[in-house]
Amino acid sequence: MEYKITGYQPEKLFHYFEDISAIPRESRHEKEISDFLVAFAKERNLWVYQDEVYNVIIKKPASAGAENAPAIMMQGHIDMVCDKLAGVEHDFSKDGIDLIVKDGVLTANGTTLGADNGVAVALMLTVLDDDSLVHPALECVFTTDEETGLVGAETLDKSQIDARIMINLDSEEEGVATVSCAGGVVATYTRPVERENKQGATLTLEISGLLGGHSGADIHLERGNGNLLMARIVEHLLRAGDASLVEFAGGTKDNAINRECHAVLVYASADAARAAAEVAQGIVDAIKVELEVFDPGFACAIEVAEDAEVRAMADADAWALVRALRLAPNGVMRRNVAADGAVEVSSNIGVVAVTEDLITILLSPRSSISSLQDDVKDRIRILAEVLGFDVVFEYEYPGWSYAEHSAVREVFQESYRELFGTELRIESIHAGLECGLFADALEGLDAIAVGPQLADVHTPDEHMDLASFERFYVLLVDVLRRLAA
Numbered sequence: 187m188e189y190k191i192t193g194y195q196p197e198k199l200f201h202y203f204e205d206i207s208a209i210p211r212e213s214r215h216e217k218e219i220s221d222f223l224v225a226f227a228k229e230r231n232l233w234v235y236q237d238e239v240y241n242v243i244i245k246k247p248a249s250a251g252a253e254n255a256p257a258i259m260m261q262g263h264i265d266m267v268c269d270k271l272a273g274v275e276h277d278f279s280k281d282g283i284d285l286i287v288k289d290g291v292l293t294a295n296g297t298t299l300g301a302d303n304g305v306a307v308a309l310m311l312t313v314l315d316d317d318s319l320v321h322p323a324l325e326c327v328f329t330t331d332e333e334t335g336l337v338g339a340e341t342l343d344k345s346q347i348d349a350r351i352m353i354n355l356d357s358e359e360e361g362v363a364t365v366s367c368a369g370g371v372v373a374t375y376t377r378p379v380e381r382e383n384k385q386g387a388t389l390t391l392e393i394s395g396l397l398g399g400h401s402g403a404d405i406h407l408e409r410g411n412g413n414l415l416m417a418r419i420v421e422h423l424l425r426a427g428d429a430s431l432v433e434f435a436g437g438t439k440d441n442a443i444n445r446e447c448h449a450v451l452v453y454a455s456a457d458a459a460r461a462a463a464e465v466a467q468g469i470v471d472a473i474k475v476e477l478e479v480f481d482p483g484f485a486c487a488i489e490v491a492e493d494a495e496v497r498a499m500a501d502a503d504a505w506a507l508v509r510a511l512r513l514a515p516n517g518v519m520r521r522n523v524a525a526d527g528a529v530e531v532s533s534n535i536g537v538v539a540v541t542e543d544l545i546t547i548l549l550s551p552r553s554s555i556s557s558l559q560d561d562v563k564d565r566i567r568i569l570a571e572v573l574g575f576d577v578v579f580e581y582e583y584p585g586w587s588y589a590e591h592s593a594v595r596e597v598f599q600e601s602y603r604e605l606f607g608t609e610l611r612i613e614s615i616h617a618g619l620e621c622g623l624f625a626d627a628l629e630g631l632d633a634i635a636v637g638p639q640l641a642d643v644h645t646p647d648e649h650m651d652l653a654s655f656e657r658f659y660v661l662l663v664d665v666l667r668r669l670a671a
Contacts, residue, residue: 195232200384252670261308263332306355335581369585401534402617412447417511430498440536444580586622
């Protein structure tokens with residue numbers, strides 16, 4: 187294989203990242219990457235475990251002299267969010283990621299990069315493959331389906347793990363250690379749709395250009411949500427009368443802030459459709475002003491087509507959809523004013539899909555306080571009852587509480603200070619991490635989450651600072667050496 191990333195050390199770290207980038211690994215489709223990890227372990231005569239959902243654990247004995255040091259668990263997930271720009275031809279089920287290296291930054295060609303959490307996989311493989319390193323006994327845990335609700339970590343048989351010190355490698359800011367996180371759940375609204383044949387002129391709306399982002403880590407940035415913005419426009423058009431909703435679709439992941447949305451309405455005449463287009467343009471212009479600071483790329487294309495024959499949604503179903511989107515909780519709902527305004531409760535309307543006979547809406551509420559998470563679920567349930575939707579809650583995972591005393595945190599702080607001459611920042615995040623599930627299952631677990639500098643994860647703008655990745659490996663190796671003492 188001819189590698190694109192050159193000039194960074196150790197070479198194997200970057201080569202392994204390219205190797206796994208060539209393997210499709212969408213959530214719920216991780217068999218190929220899982221089998222790759224098993225083969226890697228067997229080739230090196232390392233202990234390996236693979237379960238029925240393709241989680242993998244690889245164990246490596248301690249280096250000479252470190253046999254009595256406590257075992258260390260390193261952990262990351264092998265799946266990735268698969269998203270792409272409109273018009274990009276890429277099949278995530280069979281195509282590897284097309285990597286682009288420019289000015290020390292790694293990106294992908296119109297798709298998500300998968301550095302979340304491919305960096306963890308590459309880091310663990312490099313450590314496992316280097317017999318010159320000093321380290322305690324290692325237990326490298328590779329989990330599946332993290333991006334759909336931490337499913338692999340929840341399913342994994344934790345009795346296979348002996349370590350009670352955990353280094354999670356799914357943090358995304360260099361110089362920052364994450365020490366607690368929010369819990370989350372996926373809420374799914376569904377409602378049957380009735381349709382009728384209609385003729386007339388169609389008005390098509392296409393929202394694009396939004397920044398999007400991670401529904402936990404970026405929810406506080408006030409970025410536009412394409413589903414909500416489209417619902418706002420469509421509601422005004424329906425309320426003005428003489429319109430029926432034909433199509434509405436936005437988003438691909440519940441845990442990504444939606445960047446694009448598509449809707450089609452039908453009118454009895456072309457004149458009525460053109461008049462509605464003017465109304466829509468006025469709303470679009472207002473939204474552009476509202477978002478010019480937080481999301482300046484917002485755009486909405488508006489097109490009228492005559493002589494159309496369509497299958498329009500019944501008015502009751504169209505209104506139920508629009509009202510659900512206008513009223514369902516979205517964005518930051520509560521902050522902790524005692525902790526610099528850190529987000530405590532949020533929700534994200536990630537996916538809206540309308541087929542011939544069914545409306546589906548996916549929401550991703552999060553909270554670091556379980557009682558507040560329950561309260562948001564109650565609100566979501568009540569709204570479903572009022573508007574005639576069924577709702578199910580799936581893939582729930584716990585938060586991870588801050589520990590007053592943490593030996594592994596202290597070692598990371600000491601190492602970072604001595605290596606780089608600055609202090610490691612300690613933070614809590616509003617996104618979900620698998621640490622909570624492991625902490626619940628492994629009594630006395632001392633955990634920390636760290637990683638190199640990534641940005642715009644869960645979007646096609648995702649990128650990684652290659653020098654940061656190089657520096658982070660130096661930090662990780664030094665921490666392992668200290669933990670072996």
